[in-house]
Amino acid sequence: MPTHPLPRVRAAGDPAALGRAHGRERAPALKAFLDDAVGRLGHLLPGPVTLTGLAPTIAAYRTAIEDALPDLAAETEGLAEGAGLSPTEAYLLQLRREILGYRKVPTLGDCTTYARSGSAARGLPVLAQTVDLNGNLDDQITVLDLAPSGTGRRSLLLSFGGLLGYLGLNSSGLAVGINLVLGGTWQPGVPPYLAVRHLLDRADTVDEALALLRALPLASSRCLTLCDPERAVWAEHLQGDWRFHDAPETTHTNHFLHPDLAARDEINVFARRSSEKRLRACRTRLATLPADASAEDHFEVLSQAPLCVADNGDIRRERTVAAAVMFPSRGELHLRPGDPSRHPTQVFALR
Template sequence: MQQGQPFEQASRSTQSFPYYRFSGTHREIGRQYGEACAPLIRKHRDYALERLRSKVVVPSLQALEEEALKYRPYVQQYAPFFDEEIQGIAQGAGISLGEAYFLQLRAEIYQHFDATDECTTFAVSPEATLDGTPLIGQNADLPAFYGEVGIVAEYVPDAGPACLMLTPAGQVSYIGINDCGMGVFANFLVSDGWRVGFPRYLLSRLALTKNSVDEAAAQVKSVYRASSRNLIMMDKTGRSLDLETVPARAAALEATNGILAHSNHFVSESMLEEERKTGEDLENSRVRLGRMRALLESKRGLLDVAAMQELLRDRETAPHTLCRMPGDFGESITFASVIAEPTKGNLWIAIGPPHQYEYKRYTFSS
């Protein structure tokens, strides 16, 4: 150990998520994905099924697949390229199409029991950073097993932007950036009115088919959405926007002094009536958002990747903490922590909880 080096820093693991590159037509991308990640995809499926069965009675796998496939027509209507990839994943991984769709919309399938609280996001515009490089990202909170099945995927389609994303194996969309300087990250929101429609996880990469936050927001608003979702977006100009959505409507939040943050409750005045979190669940989200905002403001003008890494390792407000460990609150932990520099094409990702792991840089292969 170097003299003066904190023990925690010296003992952090350098383990990282595996990286894969998929290219060609969307069907080819899906097939490559399925073949390369087959063991991880099947493990993800098995963990997700086990979690579902621990909470509700699942009549049969066939019934579950039929439920998942009800969402397929909306994917085919609004983003048929996703359907092509999901078909390819099923073929390549040796699972059914219904199972492949189940992995895209776990939250919608789980809707009839209590949702967990997931994720704290941020966006920092150029005027608030140390060197003028805009930053966006999040601590991603899910059950601990997602640390075992997470991957970094580079999607390079024959047409349209390339994307670099952190995602659980088998999902075609979660959080990340495109090669046009856009970044999109996301939070869980709880509302009424969930329905069969376009799945929430797919909204992030759908937004990444665009080059600006205004185009991306318009695209997200245009689809018949199945569920509630918060999206925080940034484009190559450094402009950021937060879009709180429920199935039938949406509201936007702008940055203040170059800083934008969100957790798992509604913030927009026009959306407060949609809130369904109560008690300690709501308190947890409010404390995390308050802490994120306070830390960003305290470092305004000094923020860069290194500063954000330390900020996202913060545990001062435990059990309602930004960096979440097993036993802190609920069943979620910070399974991954992500800092993006969209204009540079960089994703800095740590397996979580991030105070126990080092960040690794991933970038576009081209």
């Protein structure tokens, strides 16, 4: 099935320059997205949504981001300038998931993520995942190819609708994926998607990334999966508490796996059944996948139900809007936009 090439924003320089380049390249798409019920939040939340009504919430998060991640705050300002948006609009694009919060409603699924490194990878570390989101966001996919000045690193990131980060890898051989887990009180702080970007900008290894994570005031519960040539780790966060699991092969879906956090899980019973089913299926399929499996082999794992969640026509329900396979030691990001069982792979490489 033919697929249009995904937009790729290439930029180098200081934070403001990166943001301006991103904004200029994606300005029409971002303006149209914001004009669609305020970034489609109006289609997903139970009550009316206006930028004016959201402004106090956005301002509180903006202050937290400026304090913790001034470089990404400056890049957000640059995004606004380049796209012709207000700073409030540019920050809204970083905060959509935090504004949505979480509600105990039935859902079909969310992301499934796994990683292999060390002895399980035999020289070919890999991090792969489905991306399950509501809001029909497959039309908002952009690949960011960024070289921030002063870091010596370059990163490839999957982005949706103006986000400065979602998942990706860097030229040091570090890859980061992300899963939603639900618990605790969500409050102004660093959105986890920006935390992913921060790690790729600043860390060469899983160890360095974990140290950076511990220092961040994350706004909400999440699980990050980190992979370099030596280690694969998932890191669960719940209201300031972190728990980690280090293994040659890791798998994660959308319920807390560490026993210290499992009792505080707020996932609803329907979503938990889906999460557990996807976790079992993922582990079963990985058991038959060789260490030197190709990207297409990994997409076979990700493209079948229950890991791949089909569109049921309800914009409020999560469905698979992309799948990613990352080979961090090769600097390669392989993507299938939309339903991965229906679209061909597009390959992005750092070298």
